[in-house]
Amino acid sequence: MNLKVRLLIIMFISLFSCFSNQAQIKEKVFLHESCQPNSNIKSELNEAQYVLIGGVPQWVTIKGKDCSNPIVLMVHGGPGIPLSKYHDSLFQDFEENFTIVHWDQRGSGRTYLAQLESEELTLDMITNNKLSVDLLVKDGLEVSDYIRKKLGQEKIIISGSSWGSFLATKMIHAAPNKFHFYVGLSQLVSGSKNYTESYKKVKAMALDRDDKAALNILNKMGPPSWSHPSSFGKLRRIINRYESETASNPVEWKVSEEYWPPW
Numbered sequence: 001m002n003l004k005v006r007l008l009i010i011m012f013i014s015l016f017s018c019f020s021n022q023a024q025i026k027e028k029v030f031l032h033e034s035c036q037p038n039s040n041i042k043s044e045l046n047e048a049q050y051v052l053i054g055g056v057p058q059w060v061t062i063k064g065k066d067c068s069n070p071i072v073l074m075v076h077g078g079p080g081i082p083l084s085k086y087h088d089s090l091f092q093d094f095e096e097n098f099t100i101v102h103w104d105q106r107g108s109g110r111t112y113l114a115q116l117e118s119e120e121l122t123l124d125m126i127t128n129n130k131l132s133v134d135l136l137v138k139d140g141l142e143v144s145d146y147i148r149k150k151l152g153q154e155k156i157i158i159s160g161s162s163w164g165s166f167l168a169t170k171m172i173h174a175a176p177n178k179f180h181f182y183v184g185l186s187q188l189v190s191g192s193k194n195y196t197e198s199y200k201k202v203k204a205m206a207l208d209r210d211d212k213a214a215l216n217i218l219n220k221m222g223p224p225s226w227s228h229p230s231s232f233g234k235l236r237r238i239i240n241r242y243e244s245e246t247a248s249n250p251v252e253w254k255v256s257e258e259y260w261p262p263w
Helices: 003-024 084-090 092-096 109-118 123-128 133-151 163-174 191-209 212-221 231-246
Strands: 045-053 056-064 071-075 099-103 156-161 179-185
Touching: 045 133, 056 084, 056 092, 056 109, 056 133, 071 133, 071 163, 084 092, 084 099, 084 109, 092 099, 099 133, 133 156, 133 163, 156 163, 163 179, 191 212, 191 231, 212 231
Parallel strands: 071 099, 071 156, 156 179
Antiparallel strands: 045 056, 056 099
16 A cells, blocks of 8 residues: 555544534533522523534523522423523513523424424434433433533522423433423423313213313314314313413413524
């Protein structure tokens, strides 16, 4: 082998090694300026940005009044329904005593938007983009590490709602040392039992109210288990209506401006 060929091989190996190392590089996380020891800066935490998680940009928001407050990572449900877009109407009051962190999971919210902006949406892209519980757990733990380093706290609180309650408990089992404790909202336990009890309760309420429109829908679809995918949505719409009519202080689900579509 002559010298020229050897040099070409060495250059190729060096370039390959360089690209491989770049692929493994993670964003360096700097401690927030107001979280620095003996810092005179006491600014509010209000960050909304993409963070490289699992090799892809994922949307993370951090909002709170004081860096020393306990941190709560909200793991949203759906799958695919991020809570970050509703922060101002649902979680703003908690900022006084907690730092609230939202993370848009893969395939959700602005994390999904980043993927759409970098790739053309095709059927192949959708079907070949394999999501799994293990992958999302790994992402969630990486987000937890990012927050802990960014805000200089050894442990955080984690809260999961609906699908997020399943994902959050998986994260805790995988790395319990990262978390103070867990708060479950709309905790998943048994979907089939939940649907059955919900149907019974709503039908009893409809009978009590003599709500003929609701009873007509409920009688047509029948009790679970359902074969038609729209049945759950029909039940949920009746539940939402009854909730809004009976709640003394109904929640407003206002979408933040950063989620408004550009058009």
